[in-house]
Amino acid sequence: MKKTLLLLYVLLSFQSFSQIHIDANTPIYNGNGDNYDGPPTPPPLIPYLKLNTIINNEFTRELKLIFPYEATDGVDSDFDVKNMDGDYPQDISFWIEDGDYVIQGLNFNLSKKIPLSVKAAVSSKFKFYISENDGFDDGQPIYIYDALYKSYHDIRNTPYQVVVAPGKDTGRFKISFTNNATLGTNNAVSSTFFISQDNKSQVLNATNPNNKIMKSFWLYDIHGRCVISKDNLSAQQNFSFSTSGLSSGVYLAIFITGNGSKITQKIIISNSGN
Structure with a gap:
């Protein structure tokens, strides 16, 4: 008889528990008997961008720039990945401490300019554009700075195509988030x-x-x-x-x-x- 009553009690308790419903209006408690009134859930921002470069309409190199808080401007073994395709005659990479990388981690700052390394065995056409990004404001431009012409090109909206002379150049192109125009209100x-x-x-x-x-x-x-x-x-x-x-x-x-x-x-x- 006692076992039967105990089993009945457990079943009733489980049924009551299973009927508890929590919706958007149900108060959540902090363990001290008070309603939880903390900050809203932070936005799921894992910011990154992908720079695609079409070279001579034959080959597309994808570079990925990520913005973890712990990253530095130098080489970070936890984030940065080297370009292992050294035998490609035409290519583009991130230029970090005299090395070529296809993934770079960087602590975001609006004023930073991220250097790129380009190489070409012969005169070649490079076409830059942003293929994907996350965590950026819809109105935030992403520029390619061309030091040869001292010009900024918003490749988030329109690709930038240019001819690259033979050789390796680590100073001509940079990714930028401002074009030296004053940011107003x-x-x-x-x-x-x-x-x-x-x-x-x-x-x-x-x-x-x-x-x-x-x-x-x-x-x-x-x-x-x-x-x-x-x-x-x-x-x-x-x-x-x-x-x-x-x-x-x-x-x-x-x-x-x-x-x-x-x-x-x-x-x-x-x-x-x-």
Whole structure:
């Protein structure tokens, strides 16, 4: 009899547990009896880009540039992969510490220029374009800088084709994220809420003309780290946050409204010297 009652108790307990339903409105507890009210889940940013180069319409070399936080400007054995095709008469590689690489890891900075190494046994046509990227703002250009002509070409939108003279050249071409034009204010609109980055004053501004209640603000860098967080913003028409201590790069701004909805916007911060 006792065994029968025990079995019945277990079955009823399991049935009750299996009927628990958690949806978007179910409060989550932090173990102290309080509702969890932490930061939003960071964006799944694993930034990278792929540079494809068509050489003489015969061969396409794919180079991959990734941006892990731990990477340096030098050779990183955990990320960088050497170009082992040394016998190709025409080719292109990343140029790192006097070596040719097909994959390079780099800590992202908007002001960096990434050198490329090109070689050609004979005069050859090189056509550069970005075949794939992730973690970049839709409006962020990706340039090829051609030092021979001192020109920038946004290969994210339009391929750049040029003739390369015979020999090896490690100084002519670079990948760049700016074209030396001054980055001004980057504005975006989400309904009636306006987010902007003023790089001259090194301040992120948000305008809230309808006085919506804002619960919190979070700013994530391109690696998914929260670099600024503010709570209890209440209802104000204007919010300002200093970005003077942040490195130049792409960031994701997130405002949480009083009803729990999110307003997000990618911004570009350009701080001289960072």
